[in-house]
Amino acid sequence: MDLELRHLRTICLLADTGSVTKAAAALSTSQPALTTQLQRIEREVGGPLFHRGRSGVRPTELGEFVLVRARSVLLSMDDLLHDITARGASPTTLRVGGVGPLTIELSARLPEVFPNVPVHVRTEYSPKLVTDLVRAGRLDLGTTIDYVDRDLSTDGPLSWAMLSVEPLHVALWADHPRAHQPLIRLGDLAECPWALTPPDGTGWPECFYLACQRAGFTPEVPYRLYDRSEIRDLIADRRAIAPCQSDFDTGKGVVIRPLEGAPIQLRHLLVWRRDSAVHQASDGIARLAREILRGTPRSAGATGPVAPASADGVVPVTGHSQTPA
Template sequence: MRLELRHLRALRAIADAGSLSRAAAQAGVSQPALTAQLRRIEETLGGQIFRRGRGGITPTPFGQFVLTRARAALAIVDELLDGGDPGSGPARLGGYANPVLSGLLTRLFEIPGLAVTVQTEHSPRLLLDLLASRRLDAATLVDYPGHRLPSVPSIETRSVGVEPVFVAMSSRHPLSGRPEVGLADLAEADWVLSPPDGVGWPECFTAACREAGFTPRVPHLMVEVAMIRELVARRRALSPCRATFAADEDIAVLPIAGTPLWMRHLVAWRRDGPLARHGDLLVRLATRAHQEALDACPHYTAWLARQEPGPPADADPG
């Protein structure tokens, strides 16, 4: 027998009901039929999934293993099948976990009568696809000079600000006391990068390093900020980072000389979605959140004070 989604749903129903008779009644099938189906599933998987007792049935250790994966698989399938609008439910906001998203959420939560749910993803391109497929109503996004997100007719996209890419290093690194550091000075370093995001990262960083005369050595790929900070603080790696990346006694955040890398922050929403009428408000709140996050970073304000007036030539001033 080949395992199918209906078999996973049957296992979930039995586990949730705690009884074969109750699960059969809820599914509209006879108990003998459900029992026979369970027996075939157990034969296919090669182990007993449920143990029968006076109080009903409970999963065996092997059954716990199977059910955990069955629930995860069904959740993914149900999410894929659940397109369209949420009706009268909360507006669905997506984004990559950064100060623009968190600051925007904080402000949206304060608006009376506006209910919002949030979903974070690493890839801006995936978030754009979720918007286009009506699985999100709005999202905060990022892209990079030379690597712009594509225009989608059904989606309104607005820039809310740009910021330079800096470098995070241990405060014990020999170069950590400089006001800025050249990429070429870091040619021998190990780097920790976040995986490809579908828009142009880390390709744009690699291209900037090659322009500086070297190919970066990248033994670590991860998205977890806490793990990145741990590697940096222990002098195991350097990391390119947002200008809003927090410095502390163990980590220094330095501008890159010549500012070869920028990122652009955007807010996007479906033109026919429940947040479309709040589009201008989303832009204002996201812009304010971004600016407040930048203003709170001494390494950014010190860098900004040294710059000539006007936006960089290769960045969208928003």
């Protein structure tokens, strides 16, 4: 069996509904027929795409990998099937998407730059998907992330603004032998089991493995989990530690410590097309996004100067993204 577009749409629908029953109803087919089709798809790709449970289905690590690429393929095909009007940006609507709370907070302030223009918002797990949506003209503006070791692409139709750089920390159980240290060397955690979130398409978890390699060890990663509450529970049960952002919800029995030398750094970005209306207003939008990331209080009608970034455009802040725990 060769994979077809209908198979990719089926996989995406299963992920979106989280239920074989709901997906079957949406496709006007029976649950057994959909299950059989899914099994054929999984044989084709070489492994299970979903975990099955009483609460429904959720993607496996392979499933996350396939979903990111399936959505990208489907978006590209949609562009071929839509006429140029449907594909292009509406001059009366601003479509914004991204990862994390920054997307929502920025959308609330965009009327400061585009008065009387309705804003439509969507959020995604995958930063790569956000970039693909902008590239395809399905979003006018994206808030996304990548990692400092990666080079931003300067070719094609996209423009970028770097908003801030954020060092990742480590979450440990409260009585971990290193938990008392205010600063922890990554190499001192070489013997610990780790829990990681799935790949995001823009360098995670490759940047984590590279940092560990530079620190002189290969990490043991027995846990690959999407749900951050599950990761937190693993840490509290002393079964794993995890790289995380500084605003990771610790709860009882979990602490966060910075890593010495900031070996893993996440970068917050804006992305848009150079041929869009957003391009002319990009400086103002980036200013708003930096204010949000810094936690600058919003003043009604304020037009005063914004504290500048450093010479390389970096504004150190704490987290708003979605990828690491």
